[in-house]
Amino acid sequence: MTQSYESNLSLEQAAEKLRDAQRLVVTTHAKPDGDAFGSVIALTAALQRMGKQVDAFFMPPLPHSLQAMPGATLATMYHEGDVLPEADLYVVVDTGAWAQLQPIQAQLEPQLARTLILDHHLTGGAAAAWKYIDGQAAAACEIIAQVIDALAGHGPQTPDAATSDPLNDPTIANALFAGIASDTGWFRFSNTRPYTHELAARLQRLGVDHADLYRRLEQAERPEKILLVRRALDSLEMFADGQAALMVLRASDFAETGAQLEETERIIDMPQVVESVRVVALITESRNSRNEPVRVSFRSKPPRPAGAEDGAAGGDADKAEHDAVNVATLAARFGGGGHARAAGAKIHAPLEDVITQVATAITQSIA
Numbered sequence: 241m242t243q244s245y246e247s248n249l250s251l252e253q254a255a256e257k258l259r260d261a262q263r264l265v266v267t268t269h270a271k272p273d274g275d276a277f278g279s280v281i282a283l284t285a286a287l288q289r290m291g292k293q294v295d296a297f298f299m300p301p302l303p304h305s306l307q308a309m310p311g312a313t314l315a316t317m318y319h320e321g322d323v324l325p326e327a328d329l330y331v332v333v334d335t336g337a338w339a340q341l342q343p344i345q346a347q348l349e350p351q352l353a354r355t356l357i358l359d360h361h362l363t364g365g366a367a368a369a370w371k372y373i374d375g376q377a378a379a380a381c382e383i384i385a386q387v388i389d390a391l392a393g394h395g396p397q398t399p400d401a402a403t404s405d406p407l408n409d410p411t412i413a414n415a416l417f418a419g420i421a422s423d424t425g426w427f428r429f430s431n432t433r434p435y436t437h438e439l440a441a442r443l444q445r446l447g448v449d450h451a452d453l454y455r456r457l458e459q460a461e462r463p464e465k466i467l468l469v470r471r472a473l474d475s476l477e478m479f480a481d482g483q484a485a486l487m488v489l490r491a492s493d494f495a496e497t498g499a500q501l502e503e504t505e506r507i508i509d510m511p512q513v514v515e516s517v518r519v520v521a522l523i524t525e526s527r528n529s530r531n532e533p534v535r536v537s538f539r540s541k542p543p544r545p546a547g548a549e550d551g552a553a554g555g556d557a558d559k560a561e562h563d564a565v566n567v568a569t570l571a572a573r574f575g576g577g578g579h580a581r582a583a584g585a586k587i588h589a590p591l592e593d594v595i596t597q598v599a600t601a602i603t604q605s606i607a
């Protein structure tokens with residue numbers, strides 16, 4: 241983790257590595273989210289259109305909503321014991337952290353000399369030969385869109401150039417939109433930048449139906465999901481003068497509701513509706529085995545700028561942003577990582593110890 245996590249080649253050079261390879265393996269972090277899914281599917285579809293042989297796979301669990309997305313069948317599910325196919329180039333998107341690649345770490349390590357990472361996270365320990373890291377990108381899908389443009393030798397398209405737009409493929413366009421919408425909370429989070437909206441507009445012009453995608457991705461849960469939400473909110477504890485919120489989902493909560501681990505997604509965002517809340521943690525005990533690590537997810541939001549109700553100027557908003565807790569740093573204390581506003585860690589310790597340690601760390605980070 242001490243190795244620097246930054247680009248060692250340009251976007252053009254990354255595209256060149258992809259262009260030079262004929263057989264490629266494409267994957268992403270375990271428990272893929274919309275961005276991980278979209279990055280793998282869009283890149284795979286684009287490479288296949290170039291006539292390349294691509295083996296794409298996901299490490300489970302993959303949420304049901306993503307399994308039903310167009311293009312999902314371009315990738316297979318990885319099962320423990322599967323052997324990585326031979327390839328000229330191994331491409332890892334939306335992560336560079338071994339903790340998120342654990343099921344294939346032993347197989348990928350001997351291939352690092354021909355591995356390309358395309359990522360937007362702030363940390364990652366996998367020493368791939370080639371890394372293109374853009375921490376400003378709201379989603380890995382933004383990078384994938386740029387890579388596909390570079391592969392086609394195109395810049396961003398004008399509205400009437402749809403027919404020659406390299407993103408003009410329903411699988412590619414929907415996958416990319418799902419990715420940027422997922423990682424920006426549908427364009428609400430602070431990582432959303434002008435390019436994010438420009439890309440979204442371009443994809444909508446190519447035929448993406450964002451309202452349909454929203455229903456597919458955000459309103460397609462099982463009843464077990466809302467039962468799990470109730471358990472999480474029942475566990476909610478607030479401390480540090482209402483600035484911190486902590487929720488715990490125990491193995492028994494999954495067993496008794498029938499909910500799956502992947503159905504925890506978005507639950508951590510709920511306490512942020514409380515104005516005073518600056519840091520949220522969700523601690524999840526796997527229902528599978530006592531030997532599995534306890535998962536901790538973190539979110540942060542800036543304190544409300546003083547005088548905001550009077551229409552505060554940008555300077556106050558910038559100061560508030562500066563005062564927000566960096567949860568990537570917080571997660572790193574537990575061997576994890578992520579983004580400044582969203583991060584996580586896996587901890588091998590008894591659940592009750594993790595709860596105590598996380599609460600203490602949060603209190604310190606706010607002080």
Ligand SMILES: [Mn+2]
Pocket residue numbers: 275276334360378379380423
């Ligand atoms: Mn991402």
